[in-house]
Amino acid sequence: xxxxxxxxxxxxxxxxxxxxxxxxxxxxxxxxxxxxxxxxxxxxxxxxxxxxxxxxxxxxxxxxxxxxxxxxxxxxxxxxxxxxxxxxxxxxxxxxxxxxxxxxxxxxxxxxxxxxxxxxxxxxxxxxxxxxxxxxxxxx
Amino acid sequence: xxxxxxxxxxxxxxxxxxxxxxxxxxxxxxxxxxxxxxxxxxxxxxxxxxxxxxxxxxxxxxxxxxxxxxxxxxxxxxxxxxxxxxxxxxxxxxxxxxxxxxxxxxxxxxxxxxxxxxxxxxxxxxxxxxxxxxxxxxxx
Numbered sequence: 234x235x236x237x238x239x240x241x242x243x244x245x246x247x248x249x250x251x252x253x254x255x256x257x258x259x260x261x262x263x264x265x266x267x268x269x270x271x272x273x274x275x276x277x278x279x280x281x282x283x284x285x286x287x288x289x290x291x292x293x294x295x296x297x298x299x300x301x302x303x304x305x306x307x308x309x310x311x312x313x314x315x316x317x318x319x320x321x322x323x324x325x326x327x328x329x330x331x332x333x334x335x336x337x338x339x340x341x342x343x344x345x346x347x348x349x350x351x352x353x354x355x356x357x358x359x360x361x362x363x364x365x366x367x368x369x370x371x372x373x
Numbered sequence: 374x375x376x377x378x379x380x381x382x383x384x385x386x387x388x389x390x391x392x393x394x395x396x397x398x399x400x401x402x403x404x405x406x407x408x409x410x411x412x413x414x415x416x417x418x419x420x421x422x423x424x425x426x427x428x429x430x431x432x433x434x435x436x437x438x439x440x441x442x443x444x445x446x447x448x449x450x451x452x453x454x455x456x457x458x459x460x461x462x463x464x465x466x467x468x469x470x471x472x473x474x475x476x477x478x479x480x481x482x483x484x485x486x487x488x489x490x491x492x493x494x495x496x497x498x499x500x501x502x503x504x505x506x507x508x509x510x511x512x513x
Contacts (some may be wrong), residue, residue, distance in 0.1 A: 241476055243497070244484070244496050244498065245494070245496065246494065246495040246496065246497055257397055259408055259411060261406070261408060266405060266406035266408070267406055268401060268405055268455075269408070270457065271399060271462040271464075272399050275420060283488050283495055313485055315484060315485050315500070316482070316484055316497065317410065318474050318476050318478075318483070319480045319481075323483075323486075334457075336381060336382065336458050341458045342455035342456070342457050344384070344455065344457075345454065346386060346454040346456060346463075348424070353447040354385070356385065356386065357383070358384065359384075
């Protein structure tokens with residue numbers, strides 16, 4: 234099989250990293266499938282996640298590993314990891330402790346886009362309630 | 374409010390693009406929340422998606438707009454778009470016609486990662502059945 238066919242239809246884990254060495258990681262609630270957050274992993278972060286069962290990302294802004302919940306206690310226990318056809322993205326089904334979002338919402342996707350009428354700019358509407366006061370998350 | 378606070382907790386759409394001018398777009402089934410695919414959008418692709426209600430991506434490999442289903446007929450009718458806290462990712466709830474994956478699976482995430490025992494390499498296991506023969510999708 235040519236490389237991409239093997240990658241797409243084979244059974245070897247052979248991730249395709251972008252030019253920054255990263256792949257996209259989506260965390261979803263293991264029960265409801267709700268998307269909780271989207272972040273990035275490098276190869277080592279994915280390997281750590283697989284080995285430990287704790288969602289571990291690569292922070293692009295801080296250029297370091299980031300074990301989710303390490304500071305906040307809002308950990309993600311990984312139940313299953315899926316990889317997509319071209320192996321440049323993973324979806325993790327997780328048990329989320331507390332709030333996935335550092336702003337205190339269950340999911341980072343707490344606003345929906347409202348299209349603007351007659352060429353007006355799109356606006357955002359909050360669709361989730363805060364679960365945790367963010368001031369309480371990181372004050373320890 | 375400082376810029377990032379307004380972006381995170383305000384009601385203006387103010388997307389944060391990466392160095393390639395892109396943001397991450399996750400398409401989920403509007404009914405089941407199952408993640409169907411992960412791809413990228415530039416600002417214009419997001420605007421087209423908002424304006425037309427048809428999921429429109431930016432193809433990194435082909436460097437062009439890509440209206441999902443344009444060739445295959447497997448369109449994504451967008452019911453709702455959510456944006457995340459720092460506005461560098463969107464989740465779209467879509468009605469998917471046919472198969473989201475060009476390989477004929479309902480979702481691109483048709484394989485799960487099996488951790489290797491005792492240091493062996495991780496393997497993949499198919500967890501979805503093919504829905505459409507890919508040879509039938511693109512032959513028109």
